[in-house]
Amino acid sequence: MNAPPETYLLDRVELEGSHKLSVYRKHGGYKALKAALRMAPEEVVGLVKDSGLRGRGGAGFPTGLKWSFMPDPEKDPRPRYLAVNADESEPGTCKDRILMEDDPHGLIEGILIACYAMRVPTAYVYVRGEFRKPYERVERAIRKARKAGLVGENILESGFSCEIHMHKGAGAYICGEETGLMESLEGKRGHPRPKPPFPAGFGLWGNPTTVNNVETLFNVPFILNRGAAWYRTMGTESSPGNILVGISGHVERPGVYEVPLGTPASRILDDWAGGVWHGRKLKAWFPGGSSTGLLPASMIGLAMDHDSLKAAGSMLGTAAMIMLDETASVVRAMEVILRFYDHESCGQCSQCREGTQWLHQIFARLSRGNGRMEDIELLSSLANGMAPGKTICALSDAAAIPTHAVVEHFRDELEACVRAGGSPVTEQQPVTAEADA
Amino acid sequence: MSGSEETTSAVLPAELVAEFDELLKCYPERQAALIPMLHRCQEELGGWIRPEVLEAVADYLSMEPVEVYGVASFYPMFFLKPVGKHVVGVCHNISCELRGARDILAKACEVTGAHPGGTSPDGRFTVLGVECQGTCTNAPMFDLDGTYHERLTPDDVERILGEVE
């Protein structure tokens, strides 16, 4: 390994009692909030803009710019909200959980600064229902922070008041999509809303709302403490800072690692994750969760940042690298993923509802030996009918993108699968059909 | 509260109602409390949401039962039919699949006597294949009654499920 890069995101998680307020304070906790409260809200927005921070929820939207879309409360006196996206359900992604469990005050401080900057008095943290421990940790941390005068009325005597509420989801992937999340928070089915109108104008209960991911907000106190210039010393020009990369699947040391944006994927695989397991070779990898285009091993030298992966026809997504070794069946992997999108499509758009179902069935029959050569073109034409921009939300794109990628990069395997009468790798045969129900 | 407080109080214990009264203060609209309320009902009232509970919740929120049903049935975590005393959710999404989720599911079924998606004949266990649980770097895993068990081997499955009362 070269000199290890500077870290900050995970520096506290190994500390004894890292989730406690006393430990957080001992390590400089809530200093950034104090600093923010001495600035004008617009200055805080400006600082986050200057840092170049981009959302860590998957789309990579510039955070400061998003905040600046919130209307001026002087001119628009409606209630306003921050919704914290802690739904974390993109397959491969498991980073927000660590921050919530092991450093909940870091998230709370980020929420408070974001609320101050946008002059928002109420935040909701929408946590996926299965995340019991992360939920409890953040809930308890809010209680402690409230007792210490850090949450609630007149925070640190500044005149700024902010309440943070916890809210539990109930197992639907689509509620991670920002407008699905808002519907769900209102107590409805998580059906995404057409955009426009955008959340900043018409969000929770029709009021101005910003939705941010947990890791995005977690970056904010560091920017306040150390400055935008410092932030830009890490990462790349257009993707500054460090990011939490979860690397899972066929590697020696699966884990969540903090790396500068722009780190080559090959380095993450070898230096952090210990390489492909059992001394095998890499066959394929998802760079940022199952919604990003599957790439062949030959592209493992790509840099993990927004521009590099986009140029390669994939996406940084949630930076959740899922690694498949040479024995894995790409067709079987696609069957699993399309079963997931089929199951999770909310059904509002026919292109998505039917497209995910068709893609799932085609990958299933390819992997079980009933595929036809025409199926390969059918995959492409179906995926073309589903995206881009043809549906209310991007779940349809999330199913279409990896499908296109597989046809592009793994056509040989698809064809071999048809000729051999099934997924060629016995080790990767499917679970029983029943189990997929 | 709505007109028929009697329906509510007959089904929902007073402590839960008190909790819900507090919960409502977090939101500008009553309906927002629905999903958190359903979670608490399922936890406290038998592991699934019985029709009368669903109606009582609707009543408390001044909603139609069919509206509450429409919401509850959208979310995989809510059971609208009885389940076993213990629920095992084995993740069968990609990262877990790549690290042997099939063997974990098969073992869980073997140990409990349940079929995937079903309940064991003795009513003790329901075993489900579930989607990504957000702990993919610790694959394979299952959730047993709300607690994650990670980096499992089939032997672990046998031991963990064997120790359940």
Ligand SMILES: Cc1cc2nc3c(=O)[nH]c(=O)nc-3n(C[C@H](O)[C@H](O)[C@H](O)COP(=O)(O)O)c2cc1C
């Ligand atoms: C189908 C779908 C699922 C999503 N799931 C999540 C999720 O679980 N967590 C998350 O933070 N963002 C998720 N997103 C992205 C959100 O819509 C939104 O862009 C993000 O929360 C914005 O926060 P950020 O700007 O801080 O990244 C999802 C998007 C789509 C289309």
Ligand code: SF4
């Ligand atoms: S694209 Fe799919 S998930 Fe999104 S709104 Fe349409 S049907 Fe629902």
Ligand code: FES
């Ligand atoms: S794929 Fe199993 S926890 Fe994410």
